[in-house]
Every structure is written in structure tokens, then in C-alpha cells.
Amino acid sequence: xxxxxxxxxxxxxxxxxxxxxxxxxxxxxxxxxxxxxxxxxxxxxxxxxxxxxxxxxxxxxxxxxxxxxxxxxxxxxxxxxxxxxxxxxxxxxxxxxxxxxxxxxxxxxxxxxxxxx
Amino acid sequence: xxxxxxxxxxxxxxxxxxxxxxxxxxxxxxxxxxxxxxxxxxxxxxxxxxxxxxxxxxxxxxxxxxxxxxxxxxxxxxxxxxxxxxxxxxxxxxxxxxxxxxxxxxxxxxxxxxxxxxxxxxxxxxxxxxxxxxxxxxxxxxxxxxx
Numbered sequence: 001x002x003x004x005x006x007x008x009x010x011x012x013x014x015x016x017x018x019x020x021x022x023x024x025x026x027x028x029x030x031x032x033x034x035x036x037x038x039x040x041x042x043x044x045x046x047x048x049x050x051x052x053x054x055x056x057x058x059x060x061x062x063x064x065x066x067x068x069x070x071x072x073x074x075x076x077x078x079x080x081x082x083x084x085x086x087x088x089x090x091x092x093x094x095x096x097x098x099x100x101x102x103x104x105x106x107x108x109x110x111x112x113x114x115x116x117x
Numbered sequence: 118x119x120x121x122x123x124x125x126x127x128x129x130x131x132x133x134x135x136x137x138x139x140x141x142x143x144x145x146x147x148x149x150x151x152x153x154x155x156x157x158x159x160x161x162x163x164x165x166x167x168x169x170x171x172x173x174x175x176x177x178x179x180x181x182x183x184x185x186x187x188x189x190x191x192x193x194x195x196x197x198x199x200x201x202x203x204x205x206x207x208x209x210x211x212x213x214x215x216x217x218x219x220x221x222x223x224x225x226x227x228x229x230x231x232x233x234x235x236x237x238x239x240x241x242x243x244x245x246x247x248x249x250x251x252x253x254x255x256x257x258x259x260x261x262x263x264x
Binding site for chain 1: 130131133134137152155158159162163166169170213221222223224225226227229230233
């Protein structure tokens with residue numbers, strides 16, 4: 001099962017929805033698309049919705065940390081939402097929650113960034 | 118020994134998904150829990166990715182081998198090997214967040230994840246000859262179904 005990524009702009013927020021499996025092979029492709037979207041769209045913050053993501057290994061951590069740094073550099077914030085328990089464990093193990101904020105779902109994440117719904 | 122399989126494939130990144138799905142399919146006969154299945158698949162993915170990126174440094178014409186053995190007591194042994202460049206300093210490679218390839222956005226968490234998802238991990242590596250990982254995990258024997 002491969003990875004599908006969907007990008008949507010809501011006000012100044014880029015919403016990234018991933019579904020499927022994020023490994024090294026998919027991380028290389030995702031990095032390029034995600035970087036291009038950040039350059040093209042006039043957004044400040046990013047919400048990463050992982051509700052439909054079924055698998056992630058340490059390559060996923062690498063691609064998220066890379067984008068986190070770029071978003072912080074632009075003066076924005078990265079909020080992650082809707083993690084399944086297996087992916088939550090990988091996040092915990094690598095200390096990602098110390099720097100990346102978690103929201104229960106996409107709506108809460110949008111609310112926290114002050115986007116009117 | 119109860120059952121065993123061997124798998125050899127090319128060092129192309131598409132095979133990361135193939136390798137973890139195949140090992141996952143093989144161990145379903147042990148009736149693993151969802152957590153155990155995810156852990157094994159993650160470990161296979163980490164090891165194969167290491168061989169592709171570090172062992173073979175992106176060369177796509179080399180081979181990676183996986184041997185998976187199931188023992189009578191539901192213990193699982195995974196041997197994953199490559200004939201790549203080898204690891205100069207195994208101790209350093211196993212440190213959480215250590216990576217020799219930060220420009221490729223590697224997190225340096227591969228070995229940490231493998232060690233925490235398996236009961237044991239041994240690394241045998243010789244510079245210029247390759248790396249072999251031997252990992253073991255005892256899977257739960259009886260499943261209690263909760264209603």
C-alpha cells in the first residue's frame with residue numbers, strides 16, 4: 001500500500017492529509033511535493049492530518065522534522081492531528097511531541113490556529 | 118524449529134513495503150496481536166531502509182536478504198543482511214538521533230526503534246563486507262478475546 005497525499009489551503013493554513021504507509025520510499029516523494037506546496041502557497045501554518053495513515057517508520061520522523069524546521073523558519077506552526085496508537089508510539093519514542101503540538105482532530109487544529117470555520 | 122522462509126530482493130526503495138508486507142504475511146500463522154504485527158513490520162522496514170541508504174548508499178543493483186524463523190515456543194528470529202559498506206562504529210550508529218546522513222533528512226531513530234520493538238538485537242558488521250542484524254522476539258502464546 002503506497003502513500004496518498006492531499007493538500008488544501010484554508011485561509012493561511014496548509015492542511016496536509018496523508019493516507020497509507022509512510023516509509024523511506026514515500027518520504028522522498030512526499031518531501032518534494034510538500035516543499036513545493038510551501039513555496040507556492042501563501043500560508044503560514046501547517047496542519048498534518050494523519051487519520052488515514054496506517055504505517056510510519058523513522059523515515060517519517062525525518063520528513064516531519066525537516067518540514068517542522070522550514071515552517072518554524074517562516075514564523076509558522078505545525079500542528080499534527082488524528083494519530084492512531086501505533087504512529088503515536090513512534091512520535092513518543094522520538095520525542096516529537098516535545099516540539100510538535102498535537103490536536104485531537106482537524107477542526108480542533110484549525111480552531112487553535114484561529115481559522116474561522 | 119517450526120517454520121522458516123528466506124527472501125532475497127534488490128536494493129530498491131519500492132522493496133521496503135514489499136519486505137515488511139511479506140514478513141507480515143509469513144508471521145500471521147503465529148496469530149500475532151495487531152501491536153506485534155506493526156512492530157515486526159516497522160523493524161523490517163527500518164533494517165531494509167538502512168541497507169538501501171547506508172549499506173548500499175543508494176545503489177539499486179545489490180541484494181538484501183531476510184531469513185525469518187519461527188520456533189515452537191512462538192519465538193521469532195529475523196536475520197537481515199547486506200553486503201554493503203558496513204558500519205564503522207556500531208556503538209555510535211545505535212545512539213538515538215545519530216545519523217551519518219542528515220542531508221537526506223534521516224532521523225537517526227532506526228536502531229532505537231528496532232531495539233525497543235524486539236527483545237534482542239545483535240549487529241555484525243565489517244567495513245567493506247556488509248552488515249547482518251539478528252533480532253529476536255517472543256510473541257504472546259495465547260490470545261484472550263475480550264468482548
